[in-house]
Amino acid sequence: MKTIKAIIIAVLIWMVGVSFFTLSYYLPVLEDLELQANLTLAVILIPTVWIGTHVYYKWSGPMHGLKAGVIIVVTLIMMDALFTVPYFIMPYGGSYQEFFGAASFWLIAMECQLVIYLYWSSKIKNKQS
Numbered sequence: 001m002k003t004i005k006a007i008i009i010a011v012l013i014w015m016v017g018v019s020f021f022t023l024s025y026y027l028p029v030l031e032d033l034e035l036q037a038n039l040t041l042a043v044i045l046i047p048t049v050w051i052g053t054h055v056y057y058k059w060s061g062p063m064h065g066l067k068a069g070v071i072i073v074v075t076l077i078m079m080d081a082l083f084t085v086p087y088f089i090m091p092y093g094g095s096y097q098e099f100f101g102a103a104s105f106w107l108i109a110m111e112c113q114l115v116i117y118l119y120w121s122s123k124i125k126n127k128q129s
Helices: 002-026 033-059 065-092 096-101 103-128
Strands: none
Touching: 002 033, 002 065, 033 065, 033 103, 065 096, 065 103, 096 103
């Protein structure tokens, strides 16, 4: 049940992330819109993942932060593979290889894992001891 709750939280995080990523293209600030979208996503994911992790731990029992992070990040990757790439990337000439081969993708995935671990470390770890 804890895994299913983590997956639900991940889907909600993904929905917020994709929304901001997509909206950033409609509000051009930088010349490089792809960079702008990735920066927007990287910034918005910090509070989104923090809040999502908070909700997860309030809603579910304790789980080690690394494990929760892996479940959430793997779910986010699967959502990108199933929806982001075919519906938001490929229609504009992108590909799976280009999307998953980008360093920015993996940096953002590591950012999510780090935020989840930091939340667990600062808010949950001492309560589990």
